[in-house]
Amino acid sequence: MAALSEEVLLVVKKVRQRKQDGTLYLMAERIAWGPEGKDRFTVSHLYADTRCQKISPDGKAKIQLQLVLHTGESTTFHFSNDSSALKDRDAAKELLQQLLPKFKKKANKELEEKNRMLQEDPVLFQLYKDLVVSQVISADEFWANRLGDTNHADPSLSNNKQEVGISGAFLADIRPQTDGCNGLRYNLTADIIESIFRTYPTVKEKYCENVPHNLTEKEFWTRFFQSHYFHRDRINTGTQDIFSECAKQDEQGLKSMVVQGVKNPLVDLLSLEDKTLDEGYGVCTTLPSTSNSNRSVKESSNSAIIKRFNHHSAMVLAAGSRKGETPANQASETSNTDGNSRDSVFFQPPVKKVKLKEAIEYEDLQRENRPKTVALNLKKSDRYAHGPVPLQSQQYTTSQDIINSVNYIQHEMVNYKPNLTQVLSSTTASSAIAALSSGGVLMQAATQQAINQMVPSEVQGELKHLYAAAGELLRHFWSCFPVNTPFMEEKLTGHLEEMLQTAYSKFHIWQTRRMLRKT
Amino acid sequence: MASEEEINLLVIVVDVNPIWWGQQAQRATELTLSKCLDAVMVLGNSHMAMSRTNKLSVIASHFEDSHFLYPGKSWRMGDSCGDDASSSGDGKYELLAVANNLIAEEIRKVMSKTEVRGNSTDTLLAGTLAKALCYINRVSKEFEVGQEIKSRILVIKAAEDCARQYMNFMNVIFAAQKQNILIDACVLDSDSGLLQQACDITGGLYLKIPQKVALAQYLLWVFLPDSEQRSQLVLPPPAHVDYRAACFCHRNLIEIGYVCSVCLSIFCNFSPICTTCETAFKIQLPQMVKPKKKKLKQPT
Numbered sequence: 058m059a060a061l062s063e064e065v066l067l068v069v070k071k072v073r074q075r076k077q078d079g080t081l082y083l084m085a086e087r088i089a090w091g092p093e094g095k096d097r098f099t100v101s102h103l104y105a106d107t108r109c110q111k112i113s114p115d116g117k118a119k120i121q122l123q124l125v126l127h128t129g130e131s132t133t134f135h136f137s138n139d140s141s142a143l144k145d146r147d148a149a150k151e152l153l154q155q156l157l158p159k160f161k162k163k164a165n166k167e168l169e170e171k172n173r174m175l176q177e178d179p180v181l182f183q184l185y186k187d188l189v190v191s192q193v194i195s196a197d198e199f200w201a202n203r204l205g206d207t208n209h210a211d212p213s214l215s216n217n218k219q220e221v222g223i224s225g226a227f228l229a230d231i232r233p234q235t236d237g238c239n240g241l242r243y244n245l246t247a248d249i250i251e252s253i254f255r256t257y258p259t260v261k262e263k264y265c266e267n268v269p270h271n272l273t274e275k276e277f278w279t280r281f282f283q284s285h286y287f288h289r290d291r292i293n294t295g296t297q298d299i300f301s302e303c304a305k306q307d308e309q310g311l312k313s314m315v316v317q318g319v320k321n322p323l324v325d326l327l328s329l330e331d332k333t334l335d336e337g338y339g340v341c342t343t344l345p346s347t348s349n350s351n352r353s354v355k356e357s358s359n360s361a362i363i364k365r366f367n368h369h370s371a372m373v374l375a376a377g378s379r380k381g382e383t384p385a386n387q388a389s390e391t392s393n394t395d396g397n398s399r400d401s402v403f404f405q406p407p408v409k410k411v412k413l414k415e416a417i418e419y420e421d422l423q424r425e426n427r428p429k430t431v432a433l434n435l436k437k438s439d440r441y442a443h444g445p446v447p448l449q450s451q452q453y454t455t456s457q458d459i460i461n462s463v464n465y466i467q468h469e470m471v472n473y474k475p476n477l478t479q480v481l482s483s484t485t486a487s488s489a490i491a492a493l494s495s496g497g498v499l500m501q502a503a504t505q506q507a508i509n510q511m512v513p514s515e516v517q518g519e520l521k522h523l524y525a526a527a528g529e530l531l532r533h534f535w536s537c538f539p540v541n542t543p544f545m546e547e548k549l550t551g552h553l554e555e556m557l558q559t560a561y562s563k564f565h566i567w568q569t570r571r572m573l574r575k576t
Numbered sequence: 577m578a579s580e581e582e583i584n585l586l587v588i589v590v591d592v593n594p595i596w597w598g599q600q601a602q603r604a605t606e607l608t609l610s611k612c613l614d615a616v617m618v619l620g621n622s623h624m625a626m627s628r629t630n631k632l633s634v635i636a637s638h639f640e641d642s643h644f645l646y647p648g649k650s651w652r653m654g655d656s657c658g659d660d661a662s663s664s665g666d667g668k669y670e671l672l673a674v675a676n677n678l679i680a681e682e683i684r685k686v687m688s689k690t691e692v693r694g695n696s697t698d699t700l701l702a703g704t705l706a707k708a709l710c711y712i713n714r715v716s717k718e719f720e721v722g723q724e725i726k727s728r729i730l731v732i733k734a735a736e737d738c739a740r741q742y743m744n745f746m747n748v749i750f751a752a753q754k755q756n757i758l759i760d761a762c763v764l765d766s767d768s769g770l771l772q773q774a775c776d777i778t779g780g781l782y783l784k785i786p787q788k789v790a791l792a793q794y795l796l797w798v799f800l801p802d803s804e805q806r807s808q809l810v811l812p813p814p815a816h817v818d819y820r821a822a823c824f825c826h827r828n829l830i831e832i833g834y835v836c837s838v839c840l841s842i843f844c845n846f847s848p849i850c851t852t853c854e855t856a857f858k859i860q861l862p863q864m865v866k867p868k869k870k871k872l873k874q875p876t
Contacts, residue, residue, distance in 0.1 A: 433838065433839065433853060434853055434854055435839060435852055435853050436851070436852060436853065436854055437851060437852050438852070440824045440841060440852055441743060441841075442740050442742070442743060443739040443740055443742050444739075444742035444743060444746070445821030445822045445823070445824070445842050446739045446742050446769065446770075446822055446827075447822040447827050447828065447829050448739075448822070448827035449736070449737070449739065452736070454595065454599075454697070456692075456694070458595075458599070459595050459692055459697060460692055461598065461602070462594065462595045462596075462597075462598025462599045462601075462602065463594045463595060463598055463690055463692055464598070465598040465601050465602055466594040466597050466598040466601060466609060466687060466690075467594070467687050467688060467690060469601055469608065469609065469610065470609060470610070470683065470684055470687040470688075471684065471687075471688065473610050473613070473680055473683060473684055473687075474680060475613065475614055475617055475676050475679075475680050476610075476614060477614055477617060477618060477621075477676070479614075480611070480614045480615055480618055480792045481615075481790065481792045481793055485787065485789050485790040485793065486790060486792075486793045488787065488790065489787060489790035489793035489794055489797070490793065490797065492786060492787070493794070493797050493798070493811075493812065495810060498786055499783070499786070499812040500810075500812055500813070502812075502813045502815075
């Protein structure tokens, strides 16, 4: 019955279910279908009960949507509107995709967990059958002890994913291919686009400004690759190019980086120059001046490339260390993007100390702060010499006895010659054989049969199950101690008593049934 | 080329404690050390006669040391020394003759060298077993790679157990188990708990002989077949081994006891301090349930 107060989100006509025409209604909390002409719903499922939805593949003639419930059953809807079946189905699918996750209750997850546990562990399953199905114990109590550990494990899974760094070669990976007719084809993947945005925040700005208002995405990227910003020679072609601003900003950023210098007091970049001893020893060149006036064309293009490379590397490194975008600070970030500590100039000495310390000490080699252990202190270690062996009555022999015995045996063995033909007489041999034959003295134990060979295996199996069930009940009994709460008291005296009685009667029934079978 | 047949090595450890055997001889019982050694020789000969690839070793276990009776140190195959004296006239398989003579000679030496020094009079069985294991290890290394060698140890025990050898004994037993070496025991006089455990753990046979004088018959019937053949035969069933441990305080056998988690010593009663390692223990006493104060019902 459709509740009048329910909000209907989508109505799809001409939807067949079980070969009947009808209408599909998607409401706020459930999905329902009613046959044509009738005003009540024959099929109604809460989103909370639905596990997932499936759609028929695109190529198929029949356009269907299937809902799979948690209980395993499924309902299929066939969209049969000639003109708009696919659209309808997709619309329904989209809406469901948004609604279903909202209703995924945790309780269903628990149910799945329970099912999984029962399936994985046959012993547990047997216990469940014996105790819960035969109503000796309630299902809640059964699961109360078992589920305690597993529920809290999942949320603690760390949500901290490591950030993926940027490959330095991402621009090179684009790999332009010739189009055939004098054009170039650039393959851009989402990864590359992301890398570009992360490394060059100015480009991202431009993208946000222009797409989709002024340019489509394709146009934007085409312009990007066409602009000289991307190419080597950064000759500013006037303000028509939307990327000329980026170029100017990059120049500024680079200049400020150079000005800032490296914060690490142990690194002195300015001293890295080619030093020559004299003419003939090493290379003697005039230092290239940084002013624009004296440059030759070649030098200026070289320096442009080097600038580009340096800038690119600096941006890649900075993008990696930049955590979380702060859109307001885009401009300032480009100037502070040198990866090293951002301490201001005033804190020079501590930084140096820190750097020195880092260079000298290794964490691994420091003394570990392990918890203090207690050394084993054995007072009576001679106890281990004899081990857990019972004290046996010693037979004391006097030293005179010992000497006598030794002398005797030495006397006997002085003239020892093996006499192998007279080792055994036939009577002794036959009596020994008699003792070793079945029924003989030594073979008595062999005639006793082990009890597990006398009882049939099914009886053994049933007995084992009963034993395990009894053990489970005992576990519940003992977990009630110490009796702290009135609930425990009540459980002990009332509930458990009942359980044990039921269990006992079950056992009794089984016993009598077995006895009857025997006789 | 490694031969296809597997090699069976039998190591016989004979307890030749002179004190026990001397006492036996003095009591004029029928089994003397000579007869015992004869029986051992019969078993050894039979074992070697069963197959050309069978090997034998005999070790005498004394209270002073353990001594290899066979094979001797200087003995090599085809050694021609002492041939004239030792060759028996009855056309016996020469290996058997040589072995017998060697054993007899060595035991005479061992017995004549015996001196009572008053240190201990217990048979050094654990040490002898260790030597046997080492010998088996050496022999198995001497063969070509891939040559299977099956070994077992037969202990013929005369005197009583020495409790002081417990630790070494257990180590030997577990080492034998790891190497798949069976330890069989033929006990002449008093039951030995250590040997019962050894046989149980390694899968060998333990037998206490009712008639000492028929030793040879028992040896041939029970201990000559190797482990594969034993499954086809009806042999005395394994004895029930008493694995109960004895508590460290009274040396009584207990079934349920307390074990210190630090030094693993076993006690029959709980004591808050372990006497071996002086660790203090706390046991949680059951919580006392305080009686609830019942409010007196006010009559309304």
